[in-house]
């Protein structure tokens with residue numbers, strides 16, 4: 132399969148037909164597997180013989196999803212998990228111990244910040260949060276026990292872009308792994324492993340499913356690291372349901388065409404927003420006005436499907452834009468074929484103090500849009516009403 136193009140891998144990788152020769156991938160909704168004999172059971176349990184045992188750590192549908200995602204990321208190995216957060220937790224549990232240190236970008240998903248800053252801290256793992264795009268700050272934060280550098284690029288909601296190759300060199304010089312949460316771009320637009328990252332984590336809940344149906348996650352990358360994640364999952368059990376894995380497996384078939392269509396919509400909408408009176412600033416890596424536009428063009432295939440923008444008039448004006456929509460969904464989720472709008476300062480980032488929010492650049496007038504597959508003219512009309520009000 133190694134010689135095939137991304138598009139071919141998206142629909143063909145990971146297929147292993149049963150004795151029925153089904154064309155579409157089978158869904159194995161079973162928690163356990165039977166053995167021919169006591170000896171075979173023993174051999175399967177010990178790992179002497181390859182084969183499925185119990186769905187906490189082995190299921191053919193989950194294996195198919197893992198293999199397809201690994202192929203798309205260019206990863207030697209992949210383990211699927213119950214959600215994006217359980218992927219990040221599993222990576223941390225597999226690679227860190229008490230006394231170790233994480234360097235994380237400040238622009239991380241809120242639950243990831245909580246996981247590192249609050250939960251892992253209880254177990255003696257310290258995290259330094261550094262300004263997202265400031266490579267010197269990552270370098271300066273390195274300690275002898277730094278084991279993991281963890282970033283999201285582009286970041287949420289300001290779409291800040293981190294130089295993955297440069298940061299990989301810094302992390303490796305410091306003896307740490309570089310993990311990239313590749314949720315916003317997906318392998319269709321960005322392949323962090325090819326740029327030097329050691330592992331990629333996913334919230335498969337977002338674009339990999341792509342239609343807002345199921346939760347899922349994955350860790351893909353270096354075989355030795357993924358093997359440790361697998362051992363953690365096998366024992367601790369944050370495992371994905373075969374049903375969810377099957378939905379995500381089928382979602383991967385349309386990933387590239389969805390990502391490109393949704394990104395084209397986001398670029399058109401970003402350009403239009405930039406020209407609207409009352410819009411102070413648009414954050415989108417595909418715009419020439421974006422501070423890391425050049426880096427984004429080198430590192431990503433295009434700008435992605437998520438943008439944010441600041442309206443003049445703070446929270447009142449921002450909420451008016453949200454409330455004037457009739458079609459766009461008011462929800463914090465992203466990565467769906469349906470466009471969503473959210474006011475980060477009062478929702479996803481509402482638990483952060485106003486001072487910390489301001490330091491992070493998340494103002495009261497900021498709105499985030501995750502562009503879906505609707506016609507861009509309909510999105511413009513839905514936003515124009517609130518912007519004009």
Ligand SMILES: *Cc1c(COP(=O)(O)O)cnc(C)c1O
Nearest residue numbers: 214215216240312314334336347
């Ligand atoms: C949603 C999200 C997560 C968490 O994923 P879940 O599947 O909701 O657990 C992690 N990182 C990013 C960037 C996300 O958007």
